[in-house]
Amino acid sequence: MTDRWQFDVPTAGTKLLPPDARYMEALSSQGYGFEVAIADLVDNSIDAGAHDVVIHFLRDEDRLVSLLVIDDGKGMTEDELDVAMTVGGRRDYDAKALGMFGTGLKSASLSHASSVTVVTKTRRTRAVGRRWLMERAVSGYQCDIVAPDYAQSLIDRYAQRPIVWQGTVIRWDGVKNFPAHGGGGQTDRYLHRTINRLGLQLGLYLHRFLAGDDFNITIAVEDVTTGTEYMNFGVEPLDPFGYPKVGHPEYPRTFTAALPSVGDVPLNAHVWPAKSTLDEYKAVGSVLDRQGFYFYRHDRLVQAGGWNNFRQPDQHLSLARVAVDLPEKGDGVFRLTVKKEGVETSPEFADALNDAVDAEGRRFTDYVAAAESVYREARRRSGTTRKAVIAPGKGFDPIVREAVDDELPVLPGEDPIAIRWQKIDNGNFFDIDRENRVITLNQHYRSALLGGRRGGLNDAPTVKSLMYLLLHQVFEKEYSGSREKDNLQLWQSILVAAARAELERMADDD
CATH class of the missing domain: 3.30.2010 (Zincin-like)
Structure with a gap:
C-alpha cells in the first residue's frame, strides 16, 4: 500500500543559488528579431516621456560600424542607470509603462550586438554611462563604467537632435547582422532592406503613438568620416484598422466578452474591404497570419493577428480583424510574452468568445460568418473559384x-x-x-x-x-x-x- 498523497511539498529550509554568469548568454539567445529588439528599446523611450526618438545607423564609407537609439526622454540618474543595466533590475514601473520584466534592454541588445552602451543625463545630473561587453558579462557580471568625458561627448553629439536638456543614448557595437564586407553595394542593400522592415514594424506596433502630434521616430544614416547624412526620414503610423472604406456596412461593431476572473472585455470587430493593396493591410505576414486578434497594451500593439485557440486560421477569414485593449489586471487570462510580440490566453477567453454579444444582442460568431461572406462574395464577383494549392516555401522570395x-x-x-x-x-x-x-x-x-x-x-x-x-x-x-x-x-x-x-x-x- 502506498503512502497517502501529500498535497503540499514539505521543506527543510532554503539555500541561496545565484545564477551562473553564463545566464547572460542565455538571456541573449531568446530569439529576438532585429526589428522587435529595436521596438523594445523605443518602448523604453516612450516610458521615459520622449517626444522624439532617432534610430541612427553609422557607417564608415562602405562599412557599418554602430547603431544608436537616441531619445529626449527624462534620462536617468546614476543609480537609476545601474538598476536599468542590472538583469531583472527591480524598479517601479508606471501604471501605463510598456516595460514589465526588467530584461528587455539587455536581452534585446545583446541578442544583436557584442556590446551595448547606455549614456544618459537628466536635467539636474551630469551625463553618466555604463557598458555591457558580452565577453565580460558571461564571465562575472562585470559592467563597465563609461568615462565621464565620453559620456558627455556622446550627449553633446546629439544636442538639439533630439536631445535638448536631457535624454538617453543607447549604442550597439559589433552588430551581428551587419554585412561583414560592405563592398559591392552590400551595405546599401542591407540598409534599404533593413530600414524598410524596421519602418513597417515600428509604424505598425507603435501606430497609436505615432498618430499623435507629440511623438516622432526618425531613422537616419550617417557617414562618421565625412559627416554626410545619407538618409533621414520619419516613420509613418501604420494603422491595421486604417481602411479607407468599410468591407461590410454593418461593421465595425463592439462585442463584449464576459470573463468571470477579469470582467467585461470589449472586442472591436472590423471587416477589411476585399483585395486591399494597402501596407496597413499587407504589413502583417501572410493572409493566414494577419487575421484575428490585435491586442493592445497601453496603446502599444503587442500581437498582430492570430485566433488564440478560438479557431484555426482560414483563407476565407483574411478580412477579419478584432482590436482588443488588454485589461489592467488580466494576468490570469492574458499573459504577455517577454518580447511583447504575442499574448497567451487562457481557455476562459476562448470560451467567452462563443457567448460574446454586442449591444443589440448580435453574437461574435455572427461577425466571423459576416467576414467570411464578404471574402466569398468578392471571389464570386471576380468570377473565379481558384483551386487550393500547396504553398511555396524555402528558396522563394x-x-x-x-x-x-x-x-x-x-x-x-x-x-x-x-x-x-x-x-x-x-x-x-x-x-x-x-x-x-x-x-x-x-x-x-x-x-x-x-x-x-x-x-x-x-x-x-x-x-x-x-x-x-x-x-x-x-x-x-x-x-x-x-x-x-x-x-x-x-x-x-x-x-x-x-x-x-x-x-x-x-x-x-x-
Whole structure:
C-alpha cells in the first residue's frame, strides 16, 4: 500500500543559488528579431516621456560600424542607470509603462550586438554611462563604467537632435547582422532592406503613438568620416484598422466578452474591404497570419493577428480583424510574452468568445460568418473559384510567397514546396523530388540566369515563380499520368534550350 498523497511539498529550509554568469548568454539567445529588439528599446523611450526618438545607423564609407537609439526622454540618474543595466533590475514601473520584466534592454541588445552602451543625463545630473561587453558579462557580471568625458561627448553629439536638456543614448557595437564586407553595394542593400522592415514594424506596433502630434521616430544614416547624412526620414503610423472604406456596412461593431476572473472585455470587430493593396493591410505576414486578434497594451500593439485557440486560421477569414485593449489586471487570462510580440490566453477567453454579444444582442460568431461572406462574395464577383494549392516555401522570395497567399487558397496542414540550386548531372534544367517536395534547379545555369549578379537563398524570383506555377500541381497529385510526363519533358527541353542560349550570350559578352 502506498503512502497517502501529500498535497503540499514539505521543506527543510532554503539555500541561496545565484545564477551562473553564463545566464547572460542565455538571456541573449531568446530569439529576438532585429526589428522587435529595436521596438523594445523605443518602448523604453516612450516610458521615459520622449517626444522624439532617432534610430541612427553609422557607417564608415562602405562599412557599418554602430547603431544608436537616441531619445529626449527624462534620462536617468546614476543609480537609476545601474538598476536599468542590472538583469531583472527591480524598479517601479508606471501604471501605463510598456516595460514589465526588467530584461528587455539587455536581452534585446545583446541578442544583436557584442556590446551595448547606455549614456544618459537628466536635467539636474551630469551625463553618466555604463557598458555591457558580452565577453565580460558571461564571465562575472562585470559592467563597465563609461568615462565621464565620453559620456558627455556622446550627449553633446546629439544636442538639439533630439536631445535638448536631457535624454538617453543607447549604442550597439559589433552588430551581428551587419554585412561583414560592405563592398559591392552590400551595405546599401542591407540598409534599404533593413530600414524598410524596421519602418513597417515600428509604424505598425507603435501606430497609436505615432498618430499623435507629440511623438516622432526618425531613422537616419550617417557617414562618421565625412559627416554626410545619407538618409533621414520619419516613420509613418501604420494603422491595421486604417481602411479607407468599410468591407461590410454593418461593421465595425463592439462585442463584449464576459470573463468571470477579469470582467467585461470589449472586442472591436472590423471587416477589411476585399483585395486591399494597402501596407496597413499587407504589413502583417501572410493572409493566414494577419487575421484575428490585435491586442493592445497601453496603446502599444503587442500581437498582430492570430485566433488564440478560438479557431484555426482560414483563407476565407483574411478580412477579419478584432482590436482588443488588454485589461489592467488580466494576468490570469492574458499573459504577455517577454518580447511583447504575442499574448497567451487562457481557455476562459476562448470560451467567452462563443457567448460574446454586442449591444443589440448580435453574437461574435455572427461577425466571423459576416467576414467570411464578404471574402466569398468578392471571389464570386471576380468570377473565379481558384483551386487550393500547396504553398511555396524555402528558396522563394517572401514577396512571392505573400502574393501566392493573397491570390490562391492554400491547402491546410501541407508542407510547402522548397526550391534550390544544385548540380544536376544529366544536364536537365530542373529536377523534382515529389516525396520531399523540392524543386531543384541546375546550378550550371545559375550565373547566366542571374545575369552575373550575386546569388542568394531567395535569388531569381521571376524564374522560381514561373517554375512554381508550372510544377506545383505535380506535388498535389499522387502520381504523374502520361500526359503530365510528356509536359514535363516538353518544359525540360525548352528550358534547357533557353538556358543554353543565355550561357552563349554571356560568353559572347565576355
